[in-house]
Amino acid sequence: MFAQAATTKSAFARQAPVSSQRRDCLHTLFAKQPVEHLSAAQILFFQGDAAASIFEIVQGTLRIMRILPDGRRVITGFLHAGDILGISFKSQYIYSAEAINDVVIRRLSRKAFEKEVASSDELRPAVFKRMSDEMAAAQDQMVLLSTKNAEERLCSFLLVELQRALRMGAREAVVPLPMTRLDIADYLGLTIETVSRTMTKLANKGVLAASGRHAVKILRRTLLAQLAGDGDEWDEDRRSAYGSAEERRAH
Amino acid sequence: MFAQAATTKSAFARQAPVSSQRRDCLHTLFAKQPVEHLSAAQILFFQGDAAASIFEIVQGTLRIMRILPDGRRVITGFLHAGDILGISFKSQYIYSAEAINDVVIRRLSRKAFEKEVASSDELRPAVFKRMSDEMAAAQDQMVLLSTKNAEERLCSFLLVELQRALRMGAREAVVPLPMTRLDIADYLGLTIETVSRTMTKLANKGVLAASGRHAVKILRRTLLAQLAGDGDEWDEDRRSAYGSAEERRAH
DNA sequence: CGCCGTATTGAAGTCTTTCAACGGACGTGG
DNA sequence: CCACGTCCGTTGAAAGACTTCAATACGGCG
Numbered sequence: 001m002f003a004q005a006a007t008t009k010s011a012f013a014r015q016a017p018v019s020s021q022r023r024d025c026l027h028t029l030f031a032k033q034p035v036e037h038l039s040a041a042q043i044l045f046f047q048g049d050a051a052a053s054i055f056e057i058v059q060g061t062l063r064i065m066r067i068l069p070d071g072r073r074v075i076t077g078f079l080h081a082g083d084i085l086g087i088s089f090k091s092q093y094i095y096s097a098e099a100i101n102d103v104v105i106r107r108l109s110r111k112a113f114e115k116e117v118a119s120s121d122e123l124r125p126a127v128f129k130r131m132s133d134e135m136a137a138a139q140d141q142m143v144l145l146s147t148k149n150a151e152e153r154l155c156s157f158l159l160v161e162l163q164r165a166l167r168m169g170a171r172e173a174v175v176p177l178p179m180t181r182l183d184i185a186d187y188l189g190l191t192i193e194t195v196s197r198t199m200t201k202l203a204n205k206g207v208l209a210a211s212g213r214h215a216v217k218i219l220r221r222t223l224l225a226q227l228a229g230d231g232d233e234w235d236e237d238r239r240s241a242y243g244s245a246e247e248r249r250a251h
Numbered sequence: 252m253f254a255q256a257a258t259t260k261s262a263f264a265r266q267a268p269v270s271s272q273r274r275d276c277l278h279t280l281f282a283k284q285p286v287e288h289l290s291a292a293q294i295l296f297f298q299g300d301a302a303a304s305i306f307e308i309v310q311g312t313l314r315i316m317r318i319l320p321d322g323r324r325v326i327t328g329f330l331h332a333g334d335i336l337g338i339s340f341k342s343q344y345i346y347s348a349e350a351i352n353d354v355v356i357r358r359l360s361r362k363a364f365e366k367e368v369a370s371s372d373e374l375r376p377a378v379f380k381r382m383s384d385e386m387a388a389a390q391d392q393m394v395l396l397s398t399k400n401a402e403e404r405l406c407s408f409l410l411v412e413l414q415r416a417l418r419m420g421a422r423e424a425v426v427p428l429p430m431t432r433l434d435i436a437d438y439l440g441l442t443i444e445t446v447s448r449t450m451t452k453l454a455n456k457g458v459l460a461a462s463g464r465h466a467v468k469i470l471r472r473t474l475l476a477q478l479a480g481d482g483d484e485w486d487e488d489r490r491s492a493y494g495s496a497e498e499r500r501a502h
Numbered sequence: 503c504g505c506c507g508t509a510t511t512g513a514a515g516t517c518t519t520t521c522a523a524c525g526g527a528c529g530t531g532g
Numbered sequence: 533c534c535a536c537g538t539c540c541g542t543t544g545a546a547a548g549a550c551t552t553c554a555a556t557a558c559g560g561c562g
Contacts, residue, residue, distance in 0.1 A: 448511080450510095
């Protein structure tokens with residue numbers, strides 16, 4: 001168990017949905033904290049709870065979500081090993097966090113965290129950067145939800161998760177999907193059926209192949225990236241052309 | 252002009268799309284900076300530009316947006332007088348900012364800003380809070396885009412803008428809409444036609460009445476709030492009921 | 503006063519959702 | 533070790549919401 005946690009810890013992430021960057025000095029803050037365990041479906045905290053702690057995820061995956069008064073659920077992100085959770089909170093948690101599988105975390109009190117950050121000139125930029133990355137990820141998600149169709153959404157999601165898996169040291173292009181289809185649907189703003197249908201469509205196209213229920217193997221990564229619709233992420237040429245392209249319509 | 256700018260400056264905002272809080276000590280940073288003027292449709296900065304400055308909006312409205320490679324545009328927020336722009340940036344701007352009408356801003360170099368923040372124990376929490384508010388707003392927008400239909404989206408938007416107008420000292424329930432329908436559409440993830448149709452539907456219901464092209468008068472504020480679908484924003488009852496409500500489907 | 507860009511309205515089309523049934527995997531218990 | 537039940541995922545068909553295409557109307561500005 002210890003060895004396992006150690007290897008997981010050495011993993012890092014970049015560009016993931018909510019807050020995951022490469023290992024930085026922030027992790028040293030948690031190094032001495034004891035680990036805590038959560039089992040699948042266990043809730044770490046509720047939306048509206050007093051935001052007392054900041055968490056480092058050592059192992060496993062969490063979903064962070066909001067529930068609307070009428071019961072509709074929105075998943076605003078998935079958090080994996082190496083991610084830090086709770087930096088951008090106010091006095092109350094703005095969403096709920098729930099374990100998808102078995103999760104190991106370390107906890108730091110908000111007070112202690114703020115004290116450390118105030119006193120360290122090295123920590124401050126790291127915190128700042130992390131929040132900025134979180135914000136950028138949130139913007140990406142808004143773009144996805146505003147303009148992308150089902151196929152583009154799923155491809156975007158799979159691409160990000162694939163990149164994460166590869167950074168974690170995966171040797172094959174296999175994307176682990178510990179969450180259920182409903183989680184994916186609630187994250188992408190689709191229904192479970194549409195996710196399922198789109199997945200089989202991608203399989204038929206030869207983009208991917210199911211690898212058990214909770215993983216997919218990516219067969220054509222370039223095609224996946226094209227279908228994701230992010231293209232080359234805004235190149236210089238497009239920029240100068242922008243002015244004349246203003247009349248283009250939405251969607 | 253000066254007097255006008257002064258009154259505008261005393262305005263504050265809370266809970267607006269991207270970054271607008273009540274007046275706080277951050278504004279003192281800009282007090283000595285000279286004002287700059289932008290005319291309608293003028294671009295303050297481009298997505299991808301080196302993020303050299305932080306801005307305080309003294310007057311007017313900006314749209315912040317991202318352009319996808321294929322030309323699709325997403326507006327991730329509108330910024331009004333009193334808002335501060337650019338705190339959550341990395342080394343490059345993650346979106347473009349463009350004036351909707353005539354805009355007055357003050358500018359502070361990123362370097363100077365960071366220096367001030369590092370040295371002031373009062374400024375740091377203010378910056379932190381602002382970024383957290385921005386994050387919360389981004390999450391709200393994700394919820395809107397994920398789960399809400401056209402009517403709910405438009406009502407949510409109008410409600411936020413109405414609250415802002417009232418805080419700014421508006422005596423009547425009139426929402427100024429300096430942006431075009433296309434802007435609203437790109438912000439809400441809809442088409443211009445759907446925005447238009449939904450607007451007239453709301454007028455027929457007696458919720459609002461057009462007041463020229465760039466303003467609407469809200470006639471039934473409570474109904475507007477109900478139609479926005481945010482309800483009472485997550486009450487305690489619902490929370491305990493959540494566990495048993497897990498089987499609910501998306502949308 | 504007339505023009506041009508913006509907004510509204512109508513009708514058809516498309517994508518996703520909804521409703522419904524089936525299939526398959528996993529875990530428990532016999 | 534297999535049987536069975538349950539949960540999750542897949543597939544099909546119909547319905548619905550929004551988009552798209554197209555024409556018309558409004559409103560500000562020269």
